[in-house]
Amino acid sequence: MERNNANPQDLPMAVEANQEGLQSNEDLHLVLVLRLPSFNLPLNDILRPHFHLLDPADSPEPAYSFLSNHAQSVRALICVGYTPVTAETLNLLPSLELIVASSAGVDHIDIQECRRRGIIMTNASTAFAEDAADYAVALLINVWRRISAADRFLRAGLWPVKGDYPLASKLRGKRVGIVGLGSIGFKVSKRLEAFGCSIAYNSRMEKPSVPFPYYANVLDLAAHSDALVLCCSLTEQTRHIINKDVMTALGKKGVIINVGRGGLIDEKELVQFLLRGDIGGAGLDVFENEPDVPRELFELDNVVLSPHRAISTPESFEAVYQLIFTNLKAFFSNKPLQSVYQIE
Numbered sequence: 548m549e550r551n552n553a554n555p556q557d558l559p560m561a562v563e564a565n566q567e568g569l570q571s572n573e574d575l576h577l578v579l580v581l582r583l584p585s586f587n588l589p590l591n592d593i594l595r596p597h598f599h600l601l602d603p604a605d606s607p608e609p610a611y612s613f614l615s616n617h618a619q620s621v622r623a624l625i626c627v628g629y630t631p632v633t634a635e636t637l638n639l640l641p642s643l644e645l646i647v648a649s650s651a652g653v654d655h656i657d658i659q660e661c662r663r664r665g666i667i668m669t670n671a672s673t674a675f676a677e678d679a680a681d682y683a684v685a686l687l688i689n690v691w692r693r694i695s696a697a698d699r700f701l702r703a704g705l706w707p708v709k710g711d712y713p714l715a716s717k718l719r720g721k722r723v724g725i726v727g728l729g730s731i732g733f734k735v736s737k738r739l740e741a742f743g744c745s746i747a748y749n750s751r752m753e754k755p756s757v758p759f760p761y762y763a764n765v766l767d768l769a770a771h772s773d774a775l776v777l778c779c780s781l782t783e784q785t786r787h788i789i790n791k792d793v794m795t796a797l798g799k800k801g802v803i804i805n806v807g808r809g810g811l812i813d814e815k816e817l818v819q820f821l822l823r824g825d826i827g828g829a830g831l832d833v834f835e836n837e838p839d840v841p842r843e844l845f846e847l848d849n850v851v852l853s854p855h856r857a858i859s860t861p862e863s864f865e866a867v868y869q870l871i872f873t874n875l876k877a878f879f880s881n882k883p884l885q886s887v888y889q890i891e
């Protein structure tokens with residue numbers, strides 16, 4: 548078994564007692580955990596019996612000196628949540644070969660620098676796909692049928708006063724354009740197909756195995772859709788992919804659902820389009836400057852707001868822990884990795 552160069556005695560971390568059945572840290576592969584203090588998942592407890600974890604957040608030492616002192620030989624890194632992994636961080640990790648991201652989106656990681664260094668990256672979109680897809684569809688139905696708005700109407704005691712709540716819009720027969728047909732987008736397409744919607748998509752590349760019409764640009768997709776559902780990664784190419792022109796092409800009745808990243812939409816423009824009634828509605832789980840959400844949206848009944856919760860269930864987190872474990876095991880035994888993020 549390969550040894551790491553760092554001396555475990557020197558590491559300012561809680562070293563697991565060598566309980567029966569557990570190997571000592573010296574026999575385990577070294578894995579760096581990078582997490583903002585706000586990300587306090589049980590991940591370390593799950594992995595510690597199997598890997599020798601280095602977690603700078605457990606140390607009083609400043610992260611920079613921790614990494615330069617202890618992480619030179621690290622080959623694998625777990626990036627927890629949206630903890631930034633910058634070029635500067637990567638400079639401190641000359642032996643790094645693999646980043647295992649616990650998130651679906653990887654816009655907090657300098658992916659171009661990873662590519663330059665030949666670092667492989669896995670993400671967690673497969674583990675989160677079902678929950679994210681359910682949520683995207685729920686937002687879409689909610690916007691079209693005005694479920695949250697009707698709930699507010701009832702709770703405000705308006706039913707006996709104002710009579711029936713206004714009719715909203717039907718799902719079956721609608722044309723839905725999916726932006727990003729990866730693991731999440733594909734599950735959205737299957738769900739909406741079952742609801743009787745017609746599906747088209749835009750993606751980095753056309754997918755020959757997929758029966759839905761492909762649009763190479765989002766503007767054309769918008770012009771042929773009643774709703775756009777955003778499921779793609781935020782990259783330099785996709786930032787503000789939903790701009791003024793796309794919203795105009797989508798039209799006054801068009802709806803935008805976003806379970807990707809806030810930066811996919813020019814949010815200021817979206818607010819203006821919604822306020823003017825130049826777009827039909829929006830279901831937003833993500834925002835450009837979370838947790839700040841434009842106040843103007845709070846007043847709009849054709850907008851459903853959600854605090855970045857689409858992917859999160861206890862079950863999806865369990866699946867992510869399993870995926871991280873599987874990928875680390877595979878990496879250290881030279882087996883194929885799952886959910887590899889293709890860096891363009």
Ligand SMILES: O=CC(=O)O
Nearest residue numbers: 649650651652858
């Ligand atoms: O938005 C959630 C994620 O990227 O994991």
